[in-house]
Amino acid sequence: MFNVVIVEDEVPALELMKYIISRNSHYNIQGEFTNPIEALREVPNLRPDVVFLDVEMPNLNGLELAHRLLLKLDDLQVVFTTAYKTYALDAFEVNAVDYILKPVTPASIERVAQRLLKNHHPKTSAVEMGRTAHIQCFGDFEVRSARGEWVRWPTRKTEELFAYLLCHAGKEMSKWRLADLLWPDMDEERASHNLYNTVYRLKKILKEHNLGMELLKRNEGYTLDSRSQRVDVVVFQQYDFTLPEDQIDIEQLEQLCALYKGPLFGRKDYLWKVSLEEVYAKQYRMLVRTLNREDGKRQAWSRMEQRLHAFLLIYPLDEEMNQAILEVYERSGNRDLMMKHYTQFELGCRKELGIDPPQAMRDWALVHVHGNT
Incomplete structure (x- = not known):
């Protein structure tokens, strides 16, 4: 397991990175910073295996921060995140392991993990020695x-x-x-x-x-x-999804939700898995709905946005959850993201499905996205 520090000055991007990285079993997040000056001061004390650095940051950009950190930690592995491909060559000038184009995805984080595994042996701690399969x-x-x-x-x-x-x-x-x-x-x-x-x-x-x-x-x-081993599908089997709302443990639901990383066994073509896959997908949807409802009561829009992003990384054209994230953007006052997301969803529907978004969503967009009444 690689000990990781994330340096990203934009809070929404930082939260998304934390969420995706924490769901990958190769990583353990040691720290996070939005201020590169603070990161320069504190990261050497943490001594991580890997640091994810945003390239475009005020006061001290990611490339310069990497140079300075490597002077103090010569075995540090650097991964850059950027919205621009033009930074790729600069990234490799400082001997970066990789660079990731934003928005960060589970696939890109896994790609980095595989590259790290090939050329680096992470520090073994007492905790890691006790790890299970x-x-x-x-x-x-x-x-x-x-x-x-x-x-x-x-x-x-x-x-x-x-x-x-x-x-x-x-x-x-x-x-x-x-x-x-x-x-x-x-x-x-x-x-x-x-x-x-x-x-x-x-x-x-x-x-x-x-x-x-x-x-x-x-x-x-x-x-x-399998009693001595924690397995995602077994945990789902053991949870009682019929519990009444007043008996639900929100923290437990969050843990269940984090376990679901995609359809059962991914692209494996097991014929017997089809009906089970549908059951688990419905249970995952139920978890997301319940947690979103609870966060909505508390106006925890950022947490809802993270959860919906994770859902849409798996099911990008799901109508219900795309509508939900549009409403989160509206309620949190983020009109630019609302407009951008609707445009992407509309293009995705036309490109992948050959259809327009459903009429109800188009009517909603006319009022809330395009400002027509």
Whole structure:
């Protein structure tokens, strides 16, 4: 895990970066600064692995700040953020690891992480030594050992079996159902033989990578015991989404919301995941609605904006959440962002879907965006 400091003079951009970086398991945010002079004074004391620097800052720009920090921390990894491609060459003149064009996205932050992993070994702390394996099912399917090593699956079916069992953790799954699920067109005897071999491979992977799980033989089936490992999809399964509003723990909802990074298993083409994917997407939407409703009562517009940005990074043309963020911009008095966002959504609808925004949103935009009455 890389210890990170962010230096960004614009608060909305800083909040968005914090939100996206905190959702990536490669990073631990140590500090944040909106004032580059203060950052120059304090960052050497924090001794981070990586610093994300905005290039365009008053008093001391990101390029000069990087030069000065590197004089004090010669092993510091620098990543620049900028709205202009023209700064790219300047960024590499100070031996930057990478530069990111704004707006920052989860994909760009992950790209930086992969580059850092190739050329830098982060400091190992006592906390990190106690880390558990990392298993992510929402968004890309990621499985890494406690040492941060990616699991290399011996076969695609071994990976798929693990994915399916994660979605049914703690439940006994019939071996006949598993065989039919993985090899639907194969005769029973061969499918059963393949399942036996795949289970053996999976047990070996779980043990060799110390994933904190055990695959148990139960009567005529198997059970994945995941109790010692926190997995996003299992946490969703364990939460009671039927709780009445007066029993909801807002902090717990925030934690659940942060776990959802995209559709179940991303682009994996598992046929059985389709119905489950719809369920989890609906639950995520429910979480966002509930949290937005609570923040609306408190007029916490900045927090609502961050959450809606995260949702729209996953589902960019969702009508409900695009309408919601337009209303947040209006209520917070940010007319320029409201106009820009509606224009982008309108273009996206036409380019990706070949249609205009829904009539109700167009009517709303006529009044609130274009100022017609």
